[in-house]
Amino acid sequence: MNLVIIRHGDPDYEHDTLTEHGWTEAEVLAHRMEKMNVKDFYVSPLGRAQDTASCTLKQMNRTATTFNWLQEFPARVFLDEAATKxxxxxxxxxxxxxxxxxxxxxxxxxxxxxxxxxxxxxxxxxxxxxxxxxSGNLLSVYDNVVTEFDRLLASYGYVRDGELYLVEQPNRDNIVFFCHFGLECVLLSHLMNVSPFILWHTTAFAPTSVSTIHTEEREQGTAIFRAAHLGDISHLTAAGMEPSFSARFCETYDTTDQRH
Structure with a gap:
């Protein structure tokens, strides 16, 4: 099975939609995705992800299932509880x-x-x-997301068992998720059995970037998930587009026109 995780286009966070550049990115992405044989589409309920998905779904005459747990990772740290720290x-x-x-x-x-x-x-x-x-609800929110994720994977025949997946029904389906940077890192950390903080702080998946993760069944009856591409933006490069800066911080501290 192939999991394809796509981040939304360049965001207009204030209105929870896409910028003009983001809409162009989403259209370019749609032309890439139309070449893929996709079993099912899943999408975050937030506007920027819905809008990004809409271009691909229209291009392919498809629909998607919306899951609340695919929204941008909503956990909170309550700093009033950490006042002594x-x-x-x-x-x-x-x-x-x-x-x-x-x-x-x-x-x-x-x-x-x-x-x-x-x-x-x-x-x-x-x-x-x-x-x-x-100091907050990060752990409970994380566990809820990955529990729902595993429930979905089980419906395709891959059942979580400790740090591996039992293969009840092997398949070569392509499953596509339209979601968000923080949430994508949660899903990847669960599949890779690593801390999400590693991915949150050492990766930056650009808007409309595509990450592809394959099952690998080297031993009969068990599978792991292995990343083939992380944050691929070749569709933007082929279209002569610069990736949006969202998800990154300033390259050097004295760069005043980049996000600090």
Missing amino acids: ESLLAAYPDRQIRDGRLTANVCWDVLPSYLFRHPEYFHPTQWRDSEITH
């Missing part, structure tokens, strides 16, 4: 009062000066027992 507070400069609580805007977007001094975030299991997971 000065290092953790300093790790989240992007925060706001939400429902009367001091909350990190994006729980997994942590400053490197904090993250890379705490090796537990890069351990395959110890990240689950960290300051961040104890």
